[in-house]
Amino acid sequence: MEFLADLFEWFSDPINWSGTEGIPARLWEHIQYSLIATFIGALIALPLALVLGHTGRGGLLAINLTNTGRAIPSLGIIILVYIAAGLNLLPVYAALVALAIPPIVTNTYVGIRSVDRGVRESAEGMGLTGFQVLKDVEIPVAMPLIMAGIRTSAVQVVATATLAAYIGFGGLGRFLIDGLATFDLAQMTGGAVLVAVLSLAVEVAFGALQNALVSEGVTPRKRTATIRAKLGSTTA
Amino acid sequence: MDWAWVGSHLDDIQHLLLQHITFTVSALFFGFIIAFPLALVAARYPRLYQPILGITGVLFTIPSIALFLLLLPFTGLSETTCILGLTIYTLLVLVRNTVEGLRGVPDDVKEAAEAMGYRPLALLMKVELPIALPVVIAGLRIAAVTTIGLVTITALITFGGLGAFFIDGFRRDFATPIIVGIVLSVALAVAADLSLVGVQRVLTPWARTRR
Numbered sequence: 001m002e003f004l005a006d007l008f009e010w011f012s013d014p015i016n017w018s019g020t021e022g023i024p025a026r027l028w029e030h031i032q033y034s035l036i037a038t039f040i041g042a043l044i045a046l047p048l049a050l051v052l053g054h055t056g057r058g059g060l061l062a063i064n065l066t067n068t069g070r071a072i073p074s075l076g077i078i079i080l081v082y083i084a085a086g087l088n089l090l091p092v093y094a095a096l097v098a099l100a101i102p103p104i105v106t107n108t109y110v111g112i113r114s115v116d117r118g119v120r121e122s123a124e125g126m127g128l129t130g131f132q133v134l135k136d137v138e139i140p141v142a143m144p145l146i147m148a149g150i151r152t153s154a155v156q157v158v159a160t161a162t163l164a165a166y167i168g169f170g171g172l173g174r175f176l177i178d179g180l181a182t183f184d185l186a187q188m189t190g191g192a193v194l195v196a197v198l199s200l201a202v203e204v205a206f207g208a209l210q211n212a213l214v215s216e217g218v219t220p221r222k223r224t225a226t227i228r229a230k231l232g233s234t235t236a
Numbered sequence: 237m238d239w240a241w242v243g244s245h246l247d248d249i250q251h252l253l254l255q256h257i258t259f260t261v262s263a264l265f266f267g268f269i270i271a272f273p274l275a276l277v278a279a280r281y282p283r284l285y286q287p288i289l290g291i292t293g294v295l296f297t298i299p300s301i302a303l304f305l306l307l308l309p310f311t312g313l314s315e316t317t318c319i320l321g322l323t324i325y326t327l328l329v330l331v332r333n334t335v336e337g338l339r340g341v342p343d344d345v346k347e348a349a350e351a352m353g354y355r356p357l358a359l360l361m362k363v364e365l366p367i368a369l370p371v372v373i374a375g376l377r378i379a380a381v382t383t384i385g386l387v388t389i390t391a392l393i394t395f396g397g398l399g400a401f402f403i404d405g406f407r408r409d410f411a412t413p414i415i416v417g418i419v420l421s422v423a424l425a426v427a428a429d430l431s432l433v434g435v436q437r438v439l440t441p442w443a444r445t446r447r
Contacts (some may be wrong), residue, residue, distance in 0.1 A: 003309045070381045071425030073388040075399060076418040079406045083414065159299030166392075167406075175300055180392065185309055192302035199297045 004014035006186035007193075009061040016190075021174070023194065030171035030198065033161040036156045037093055041100025045153075046146075052143070054134050058163025060111035069102030074160045081166045092164040099160055100153040107149025111142030143214045158199050172198065238412040245413075252419060260428070261389045262319045266378055267326030274327075275334030276360075285335060292328040300325065300389045308393065318390040325386060326379040333375025337368030364432025366440070373436040377429050384425040388417070397421070 010016060017023050052058045074095045081091035093156030115138050123137045139146070174189025178184070242249070274292075278285040298306075299326065304321045311317040341364045348365045365372075388399025401417030404410075437444060 067378065067381055067429065068422075068426075070378070071385050071422045073402070073421050074397060075388050075391065075420060076402045076414055076421070079402050080411060080414045080418065082413050083405065084408055135374065150309050155426050156298055159302075161296075162299055163300050173301070176305055177392075180305065188305050189309065192299075192305045195302045196298040196306075198300055 003185050003189070007189050010186035023208075026170055026172050026174055027194065027198070029169075029172070030158070030161055030195075033089075033096065033164055033169075033171055034154065034158045034202075037096030037161070038100050038150070038157050041097045041153055041157070042104055042150055044097070045101045045104035045149075046108060049108035050112060050134060050139070053109045054130065054138060056113065057219065059109065059113070062105050066102040066106040066157055069099070072125040074099055075163055075166070078163050080169060085170060089169065090165060092169060095163070096157050096160060099118070099164050100157050101217040101223065103156070104146075104149040107152070108142065108143045111145030111149075112138050114145075115141045128234075140215045141218055143218060144210065147206065147210040147213060151203065151210065153205060158202050159195065162195055165167060237415060239409075241410075241412045242416060245267070246273060249416065252396075252398050252400055253424070255395065256387050256399075256421065256424060259315075259318055259322060259390070259395075259397055260380065260383045260424075263322030263326055263383050264320065264376065266323040267330055267379060268376070270323070271330035272334060275331045275338070278331065278335045279338040289328070292331055295324050295447060296328040300386050301392060304393050311328070313394055317393060318387075318395050319373065321390070322383050323384055326383060329375045329379045329382070333378075334368065334372050337375075338364055340371060341367045353442050369440055370436060370443070373432055373439075377432045380428040380432060381425045384421055384428060388421055394396030398424075 017027065023064040049062060052062050077095040077098060078091045080126075081094045085091060085094075112134075119141065120133060120136060123133045128136065161171050162176060164171045164174035172191055172195045175187050175194065179186070179188025179191055247297075271292075274288055277371065278288045300321065303324065304317060307317045307321055311320060345363065346359065349359050356364060387397040388402065390396045391399030393401045398417040398421045401413035405412070405414035405417070
């Protein structure tokens with residue numbers, strides 16, 4: 001287990017913790033890429049899915065988008081856009097946003113559609129307008145699935161932001177790519193550990209956020225679990 | 237798009253496509269062999285379900301590049317590393333969907349089968365699994381499509397199936413191989429997805445007639 005000692009040494013070397021190429025700086029870059037990409041993805045996906053879900057249109061597209069999206073290889077997209085657009089962050093964001101959109105669309109759409117029809121009709125009967133039904137009834141009830149979608153996207157984006165380093169940008173992927181290029185096992189595995197920990201942290205943070213955002217009256221745990229199995233959400 | 241390149245590289249395309257398929261099929265095969273017993277245990281002892289989901293969930297959350305690199309010290313730059321990593325990623329979906337499928341079997345159906353004299357193994361094989369099959373296959377579809385996407389990442393550790401074209405295109409600043417790689421891996425995913433839908437239709441004839 002010599003490499004574990006090397007790994008420990010890599011983590012305890014102060015040089016790896018300082019400057020623009022240190023762990024904190026790379027971590028911050030990684031978080032920036034991921035936040036911006038997930039935010040843009042949600043900005044595009046949420047309104048679209050809410051409208052589709054509310055009107056009940058485009059269901060086939062919304063439901064199948066996630067599975068098709070999974071098939072698109074992010075490494076290929078990053079490199080292709082890089083060749084087309086050159087050395088700027090566009091390739092990174094193009095690939096990450098493309099990755100973020102499908103799970104949010106699918107989960108949100110299904111969440112809104114699976115709101116009990118009686119609940120929706122009573123809201124309408126009470127005189128709520130379409131927008132009010134969406135805002136005050138459908139969104140709160142669908143919140144567990146909406147959050148599950150954003151969480152799935154965020155975790156995937158964090159994992160894939162590693163690829164930014166492949167076309168020369170920063171983030172934690174730097175350690176992986178540089179370590180791999182020089183076959184520096186300690187740096188490579190150190191970076192891998194950092195990305196894995198960050199992904200798990202995002203997963204846990206979103207779990208907490210979800211608990212905070214979901215209304216106390218809405219706890220359809222079993223149903224959500226079944227729907228998630230069908231959708232294949234990555235979150236357990 | 238340089239069609240001449242495509243014409244002169246048909247051998248490479250065939251070779252990498254085959255590698256891509258081999259990796260995917262191996263990962264699904266081993267994944268299923270591991271996940272299936274785990275799912276049966278989790279379905280029978282619900283207390284173990286959350287821990288099993290938790291562990292496979294954590295494994296799934298580890299970014300693929302990180303996982304492949306973390307395996308390198310143990311299994312080296314080898315096909316074993318690729319297939320092992322890919323297999324690990326299939327576990328969460330396969331376990332969860334198998335368990336949810338088995339859980340979805342109505343209790344009165346199980347009781348009726350028991351009353352008709354089905355022993356536990358026969359009940360599982362002849363009643364529970366057939367009813368759970370659509371959800372199990374839904375899991376296989378997700379796992380297959382995800383794995384086909386992930387295979388391209390193994391290009392970073394010198395393999396990659398069609399992902400090898402991405403690296404090639406990047407090194408030569410040449411878009412054609414990258415487009416070929418993307419298009420073929422998406423096509424492969426769609427083909428795998430559709431064939432599994434076909435398998436499901438063949439295996440669940442009652443679902444067809446009912447509609």
